[in-house]
Amino acid sequence: DGGITQSPKYLFRKEGQNVTLSCEQNLNHDAMYWYRQDPGQGLRLIYYSQIVNDFQKGDIAEGYSVSREKKESFPLTVTSAQKNPTAFYLCASSAPGQGLPLHFGNGTRLTVT
Amino acid sequence: EDQVTQSPEALRLQEGESSSLNCSYTVSGLRGLFWYRQDPGKGPEFLFTLYSAGEEKEKERLKATLTKKESFLHITAPKPEDSATYLCAVQAAINTGKLIFGQGTTLQVKP
Numbered sequence: 001d002g003g004i005t006q007s008p009k010y011l012f013r014k015e016g017q018n019v020t021l022s023c024e025q026n027l028n029h030d031a032m033y034w035y036r037q038d039p040g041q042g043l044r045l046i047y048y049s050q051i052v053n054d055f056q057k058g059d060i061a062e063g064y065s066v067s068r069e070k071k072e073s074f075p076l077t078v079t080s081a082q083k084n085p086t087a088f089y090l091c092a093s094s095a096p097g098q099g100l101p102l103h104f105g106n107g108t109r110l111t112v113t
Numbered sequence: 114e115d116q117v118t119q120s121p122e123a124l125r126l127q128e129g130e131s132s133s134l135n136c137s138y139t140v141s142g143l144r145g146l147f148w149y150r151q152d153p154g155k156g157p158e159f160l161f162t163l164y165s166a167g168e169e170k171e172k173e174r175l176k177a178t179l180t181k182k183e184s185f186l187h188i189t190a191p192k193p194e195d196s197a198t199y200l201c202a203v204q205a206a207i208n209t210g211k212l213i214f215g216q217g218t219t220l221q222v223k224p
Contacts, residue, residue: 042213
């Protein structure tokens, strides 16, 4: 079955450490996205990539970095510069075109103490 | 500024009690409005896309409608398994790579 796999489901890190969240898709989608979800807030866009080797900052990119070396993979690194990293992180993908929906993975819950 | 507001924040219904969720939006040129369902600890699951005012989509007990300023998600005779958070998002004509999400409505249906 095609889909988006995020790993791990839960991640715990000490403050000051960088951490990388994995996102893999086998939907053959060109575009991939990272969103952050906090309680009582809408999903907020961190980074997105519409083609391999190219990506753009979203609304809250500070303290995060990404790479897109393969069509299937879009890892997100949460750096020590991110002031409030504890959150639920969602990866999504979409095929190019007008109004096509995003398909989401099941998220990674990151806790930094 | 593009914005999406959902109401109410939370809704509690008895099984069989029909109701509607609201999604108000302001966007510079709507390319699409999307409804998602999200269960606790899971990613959002796509429900509907609406493209233009007057359009309606149905799936089981859910029906989504769209006007020029808002969308409604009507839930007819809900069951406990309809309990979830429902998210609304818009895709603006200019920023085609982005969806703008509302904060969601958490629905609880009691048996």
